[in-house]
Amino acid sequence: MANILIVDDDETFVLSLVEGLFPGKPDFKVFSAKNGKEAVKMLKAKKIDLVVTDIKMPEMDGFELVAFISKNYKAISIIVITAFGTPEIEKNLNEIGAFQYLEKPLDINVLEEKILEGLKQLSDGYVKGISLPAFLQMIAMERETCTLTIKSNEKIGCLYFDQGVLIDAEYDNQQGEEISYDILTWEGVEIEIEKKCKKTAAAIDKSLNHLLIEAYRRKDEQKKRQEQAAKSGEGEDDLLSLADEGIYVNKNPKEEKMDLKKLQDAIKTLKEDLGDGLLATDIWTISDGQALAGYNTQPKACALFNRMTFQMNRSLKDSGFPVLGKYYMLDLADKKRVIVIPLSDYQWGMLLDGSVAMGLLLNVALPKAIDNFEQAITA
Amino acid sequence: MAAKLEKIYNIIEEKLGNNGRLKFAQLTKIPRTQAVEMDDAPEMVAVFKRIASEMLGKNIDELH
Secondary structure, eight states, X not given: OEEEEEEOSOHHHHHHHHHXXXXXXXXXXXXXXXXXXXXXXXXXXXXXXXXXXXXXXXXXXXXXXXXXXXXXXXXXXXXEEESSOOHHHHHHHHHHTSSEEEESSOOHHHHHHHHHHHHHHHHTTOOOOOOHHHHHHHHXXXXXXXXXXXXXXXXXXXXXEETTEEEEEEETTEESHHHHHHHTTOOSOEEEEEXXXXXXXXXXXXXXXXXXHHHHHHHHHHHHHHHHHHHHOTTHHHXXXXXXXXXXXXXXXXXXXXXXXXXXXXXXXXXXXXXXXXXEEEEEETTTOOEEEEESOOHHHHHHHHHHHHHHHHHHHHTTOOOOOSOEEEEOTXXXXXXXXXXXXXXXXXEEETTSOHHHIIIIIHHHHHHHHHHHHOO | OOHHHHHHHHHHHHHHHHHHHHXXXXXXXXXXXXXXXXXXXXXXXXXXXXXXXXXXXXXGGGGO
C-alpha cells in the first residue's frame, strides 16, 4: 500500500490526477491538498509515502512545503511540478537526483513512472532526503526572493536570494562567494525559508550553476586529497610519539596543508603554560565541528561550542551589535571556565579550572597559542 | 625587522580580528611571527599589500 499526496491549487488538475493515477490498483491511494498548508495537515494526519507538489500556490507554496518536509519528513519522496522548466535545468536536477522534477502539462503515464521510481527507492531502504542543489535550482528557476537557513548536522548557514539570484552566503561569521562553496555541498539538509531577502548588497557575482559546479569540483578534489593523505600516512610515527601525553590529533584532517606536528606542539605548549589548570582543549573545524587536535578531547563540546559561536555571532549581527572579537569566555557554575577563540576556518576551545590566573591566560598563553596555531596552518 | 609587514599584519588584526589574521596567514603562507623577523623586501610587501587590500575591500595604503 502506498499513499500519494497531490498538492496543487488547480482543482481540475488535481481531480484529473486523483481519478487518473493508478486506476484499478487498490494498492495506491491518492490524496489531495490545494496548498502547502493543507498538505502539512494531511502529512500530520496520514502516513504519506510520496508528495507531488506544484510550486506556485496561495498561502503556503511548494518551496515552503519542500522545506517543511526536509525538516520533518526526511524519508518522503517528492516530485515537483513546474511550468518554467528547461532541458538544462531538468538535466541538472536529474544528475543531482534528489527530488524528481516534471513540467506542466503533465503526461500522466510519465508521472506514474516517476511515482513508481520514487516509491521503489523508498522500498530499497534509501532515504530520499532533500538535495540542496536541486532545491536551489528551483529557487533560481522560479526567481524567488528569500532567505534560506540551511542546517546540516551541527552546522547552520544562510543563503540569500534576490529574484532567483544568489547574492550572498553566510556561515560562522564568514560571508560571500568562498563560504557559499562550502554550504552548497552540505548533505542531509533541513531547510527553512523566509520569503524576504535579508541582504541588500550583492557579495556574489557568479551564477548559481557556476557556483554549484565549482563547489562540487572543490569537494571532489578535497576527497581525493583526503584519500591520498590516508594512503601516505606520512609523519605518523611523530604523531604517535605524543599520544602517551594524552594529546589527540586527527590523522586525516580535511586541511591538507595543516602541519599536524606543529598543531600538536601548539597543544603541548598550551598544556605547559597552563599546567593542571587546563582540564581539556580542542581545536576543531567550523565546517563540521570535528576535532583536529586536542588534549582530553571532548567531541560533544566541540559540536556544542561550534554551534554556540555561530548563534552568538548571528544574534549579535542581527541585533546591530559588533560580532565576536578575539575570544569569548564563559564562567560556569562549577567554578570552571570555557574560553573559545575563533581562528578563521577553525576554533580553539579550552576548559579551565578557577586556578588559572587571567593575566597568564590572556597575556601569555592565548597570544602564544594563536602564534603557534598560525604556524601550523601556514606550514 | 620587517616594520612594513608587521604594520600590515596589525591593520588586518585591528580591522578583521583573529579570523582575519589567520586567513591572512593562510593566504600569504607567512605567519606573523615569521613576518616580523623578515626583511621588508619590496616584492613581499607588494604581495602583503595586495592580499590585505583584497581582504579589506579597499587599498590598504589608504589606511596607513
